[in-house]
Amino acid sequence: VFLPEALQSLVIELQKLPGVGEKTALRFAFNLQQRGTEALMALVKALMDVAERVRPCSRCGFFAEGELCRFCSSPERDRTILSVVETPADVLAIERAMDFKGLYHVLGGVISALRRIGPENLRVSELVNRVKNEGIKEVIIITSASAEGETTALYIKKALEGLDVKVTRPATGIPMGSSIEFLDALTLSRALRARIEL
Amino acid sequence: VFLPEALQSLVIELQKLPGVGEKTALRFAFNLQQRGTEALMALVKALMDVAERVRPCSRCGFFAEGELCRFCSSPERDRTILSVVETPADVLAIERAMDFKGLYHVLGGVISALRRIGPENLRVSELVNRVKNEGIKEVIIITSASAEGETTALYIKKALEGLDVKVTRPATGIPMGSSIEFLDALTLSRALRARIEL
Numbered sequence: 572v573f574l575p576e577a578l579q580s581l582v583i584e585l586q587k588l589p590g591v592g593e594k595t596a597l598r599f600a601f602n603l604q605q606r607g608t609e610a611l612m613a614l615v616k617a618l619m620d621v622a623e624r625v626r627p628c629s630r631c632g633f634f635a636e637g638e639l640c641r642f643c644s645s646p647e648r649d650r651t652i653l654s655v656v657e658t659p660a661d662v663l664a665i666e667r668a669m670d671f672k673g674l675y676h677v678l679g680g681v682i683s684a685l686r687r688i689g690p691e692n693l694r695v696s697e698l699v700n701r702v703k704n705e706g707i708k709e710v711i712i713i714t715s716a717s718a719e720g721e722t723t724a725l726y727i728k729k730a731l732e733g734l735d736v737k738v739t740r741p742a743t744g745i746p747m748g749s750s751i752e753f754l755d756a757l758t759l760s761r762a763l764r765a766r767i768e769l
Numbered sequence: 770v771f772l773p774e775a776l777q778s779l780v781i782e783l784q785k786l787p788g789v790g791e792k793t794a795l796r797f798a799f800n801l802q803q804r805g806t807e808a809l810m811a812l813v814k815a816l817m818d819v820a821e822r823v824r825p826c827s828r829c830g831f832f833a834e835g836e837l838c839r840f841c842s843s844p845e846r847d848r849t850i851l852s853v854v855e856t857p858a859d860v861l862a863i864e865r866a867m868d869f870k871g872l873y874h875v876l877g878g879v880i881s882a883l884r885r886i887g888p889e890n891l892r893v894s895e896l897v898n899r900v901k902n903e904g905i906k907e908v909i910i911i912t913s914a915s916a917e918g919e920t921t922a923l924y925i926k927k928a929l930e931g932l933d934v935k936v937t938r939p940a941t942g943i944p945m946g947s948s949i950e951f952l953d954a955l956t957l958s959r960a961l962r963a964r965i966e967l
Contacts (some may be wrong), residue, residue, distance in 0.1 A: 573864060575834040577818035584815040587808070588797050599786050601858050604819055604832070610785070611820040615813050617782040620775035621802055622809040634802070636773040660799055666771060 578604065630701070632677035632694050633659050642674055649673045651708040655698060655727065657681055657715065665713065673711075676701065681719040682726055690726055698727065702736050709737040716743050776802065828899070830875030830892050831857050840872055847871045849906040853896060853925065855879055855913065863911065871907075874899065879917040880924055888924055896925065900934050907935040914941050 574582070578600055585596035603611055627633070628640035635641075642648055642662075652673030656662055662675050678693040690696075701707060712727055714720035728738050744762040745754060772780070776798055783794035801809055825831070826838035833839075840846055840860075850871030854860055860873050876891040888894075899905060910925055912918035926936050942960040943952060 573839050573861070575823050575832050575838075577815070577822045577834060578832055581815040581819050584812045587804075589800050590793075590796075595788075597858065597861065598788075600819070601856070602787050603816070604823055606785075608820045611816050614782045615816050615820075617775070617779040618801070618809050618813050618816075621779050621798070622806045622813075624775045625773050625802055634773050634776055636775060640773075641771050658799070660795065663771070663795065 627677075631675050632679060632697075633662055633675055647672070651706060653698075653701070653707050653710050655710055655712045655714070657720070657723075661713065673709075676710075678714070678723070681714055681717075681723040683719050690730070693723075695727060695730060699730055699734075702731055702734050707736055709739060711739050711741070713741055825875075829873050830877060830895075831860055831873055845870075849904060851896075851899070851905050851908050853908055853910045853912070855918070855921075859911065874908075876912070876921070879912055879915075879921040881917050888928070891921075893925060893928060897928055897932075900929055900932050905934055907937060909937050909939070911939055 581600045581603070582593070582596045585591055585599045586593060588596075591599070603614070624636050625634055626636075628635035628643055629638050630643045631640060633640040633642060635643075637644075649672045653676055654662075654665060654671060654673060655676045655678060656665070657678055657680055659677055662677065665671055665675075676694065676698050678695065678698075680688050680693055682688060682690060682693070698710075702710060710727075710731060712724040714723045724740055731738055742765065743758070744765060745751070745758065751759065779798045779801070780791070780794045783789055783797045784791060786794075789797070801812070822834050823832055824834075826833035826841055827836050828841045829838060831838040831840060833841075835842075847870045851874055852860075852863060852869060852871060853874045853876060854863070855876055855878055857875055860875065863869055863873075874892065874896050876893065876896075878886050878891055880886060880888060880891070896908075900908065908925075908929060910922040912921045922938055929936055940963065941956070942963060943949075943956065949957065
């Protein structure tokens with residue numbers, strides 16, 4: 572109530588960022604104000620550029636500046652293998668984690684009765700069309716290892732039935748570096764059932 | 770390297786916020802992009818309003834939209850008592866914590882040999898002028914309980930010598946809710962020396 576209105580409005584906008592409460596928003600706002608007009612305008616410019624130029628890739632749904640994203644427009648990616656993920660952030664996680672050289676397909680979420688998201692709200696029919704037309708040989712469904720992620724994976728597997736494509740999913744099991752004592756029961760029981768010979 | 774340039778620039782700008790690393794900046798950027806143009810432009814407007822309208826109060830250095838901040842322009846504050854603080858954020862902390870009804874004076878930092886900040890870089894002479902001209906009876910120096918904060922407090926006490934004003938500083942001691950076991954030695958020894966009779 573003691574802040575100037577403009578600063579108060581900035582705090583309210585910053586609180587809309589994920590995981591940002593009032594205290595953090597105040598710290599951000601003070602920091603921006605104290606760094607001066609130039610710093611504020613640099614952020615303004617970056618935001619406006621994103622608003623004007625960043626769109627979903629018309630093929631895979633990842634971020635793009637033109638028609639296609641960097642993956643879809645790269646001649647170096649393997650066009651026969653496709654990772655299906657929930658969000659653009661998942662694409663970055665996969666790129667960081669491993670040497671995957673195929674293409675992506677971003678669903679835009681998972682099927683969720685609770686949040687009223689059905690397959691028609693996701694990019695599922697686009698996926699089916701890509702598999703039909705792009706000569707794809709394997710689809711890896713990398714949705715979350717949760718009930719909703721599994722449901723979505725099964726739905727996609729069904730939607731691709733009858734097409735000449737291998738549909739896979741990453742192994743579930745004990746994550747690296749974890750102690751058995753603190754592992755949740757579901758992960759442990761699944762890992763045991765999926766045990767492999769040494 | 771796989772993000773569109775505009776999004777990458779936004780991530781770089783967001784990483785300049787205090788305590789924000791690459792992962793958090795990515796999450797913020799994705800969230801902003803996915804909330805759409807309207808959300809982006811709401812933040813743009815808030816930033817531009819701050820750049821255009823928020824200035825330091827010409828009297829106390831707190832945030833102001835006009836010439837004076839809400840404290841200095843309020844007829845309800847006690848003009849005879851002044852809290853001297855390092856930053857505008859400290860003002861908010863004091864307002865939240867207690868029923869202080871006086872005015873403020875924001876120094877803009879502390880004296881620091883390391884960061885080459887001397888009294889001439891802070892609003893110290895402005896403080897001396899206020900004490901000379903505004904009928905102030907008590908100055909509470911609420912700088913940090915650190916070596917630099919103490920140095921700054923002592924410097925200000927000296928600068929106000931000879932003027933008809935009481936100069937005080939908050940008590941240091943054991944913070945509420947803390948266990949003796951984990952208290953740092955300096956806090957504990959000071960609290961013991963400053964012990965009071967029950």
